[in-house]
Amino acid sequence: MLVAPRRTGLTGSIGPREPTRTQPSVNESTWGPSPATGRAPAGPPAPPPPKKRAGRDLRAAVGVGVGLGALVLAALFVYRPAFLVVIATAVVVGLWELSTRLAERKQIRVPLVPLALGGVATVVAGYLDGARGAWSAMALTVLATCLWRMFSSPENYLRDVTAGVFAAFYVPFLASFVALMLAADDGEWRVLVFILLTVVADTGAYAVGWRFGRAKLAPRISPGKTREGLAGAVFFAAVAGALSMMWLIDDGTWWQGVLLGLGVATSATLGDLGESMIKRDLGIKDMGSLLPGHGGIMDRLDSLLPTAPVVWLLLAVFVGAD
Structure with a gap:
């Protein structure tokens, strides 16, 4: 009588049974269930989330900003x-x-x-x-x-x-x-207040938006702009406006400075969004590369240009045009 050989293994192959392994393979010991608990051990720890980084060369941006500021002050005064x-x-x-x-x-x-x-x-x-x-x-x-x-x-x-x-x-x-x-008679101080408040609004928006920004302000135009950043621009520009009107502008009052700061924060934000719209239509990141860390001249004028008529008008209303 012929006796059919016994099938062994999971694949049904004919032959001797494989010896039983007593130690798990490398993959099993790492990813497979634990013999003691029956549960798979945790995988490798997830890498920490990347830190937020500025999109430009910070050292170059600061150096160029300081140089431009010195040039402006020298020319003004x-x-x-x-x-x-x-x-x-x-x-x-x-x-x-x-x-x-x-x-x-x-x-x-x-x-x-x-x-x-x-x-x-x-x-x-x-x-x-x-x-x-x-x-x-x-x-x-x-x-x-x-x-x-x-x-x-x-x-x-x-x-x-x-x-x-x-x-x-x-x-x-x-x-x-x-x-x-x-x-104007005090023209150098008016221009200084104009530039100072615009820079403060931009810096406040960047700092607060970078640290606390969550809700997008205009994602289709400028994804980096946030409502929290706008709030930062308004707050810091209002404070700087109140101090500037009291200390730098003759006959100025703190509440006029608050209104001036609100106007600057609004116009600076709209100006920034306006040029972002232009650059998106053109498919470019910067208007130029003349200023390391900043882009081009137009990338620095985007907030200043629309803010100039706002500051001129408000100062003319508050303390006169001359």
Whole structure:
């Protein structure tokens, strides 16, 4: 009688039984159930969450910021008209950055020459002749931009001129309000308060948002902006405004400074979001790379430009335009 061999193992293969293992394999001892408890031991500990890091070179940003601050203070308090050169230079470089990015990303040819010349004229006219001079120079700049573009191909004329008018309004026209502040009897102090409050608002928003930010302010425009950061900008700008109006502006009061700080925090945030919208449309991170750790000139002017008319107007209401 033939006896069929016995099947052994889990696969049904014919042959001798494998010897029983008394020690678990490496994988079993690490990941398999424990013989004593019947439960799998815990895996390796999860790595700690990465620390929040600033998106830029902090040392370079601080160094450039200190250098720009020293330049501003020297131009303001050593020889006031020299600050006009600082404003005019920032306007020309800002227009160049904006026109270059528009040409690279959207093939929009902004007439840079009339914009640069008209931008400088707008700033100087604002200092010498007040609001009337600035607005007159602005109108002539727009006219010159339209005429300059007529000497090129008519294709995309309307698009290029429209972009040129936007650039003239966005950079030199808004910058002319700094020149209007500078022309007052205490102009250097008004400009200092304007710059100080804008920097405080930006710094407060960054510091509070980086540490406590959870709720996004405008995620489709600027994912890094948070409501907590906006609250920080409002608080610190209001405190700095109250102190500045009492100590730096003649006849100023603390409550005027609080209102001034609220206005600066709002306009600075909107200005930052506005340029973020432009950069998202262009598909770029920075407008330029002239300032290490900061990007370009326009990346530093985004909060200052829309804040200038707000500060000029509020100071004119509170303590007069002259």
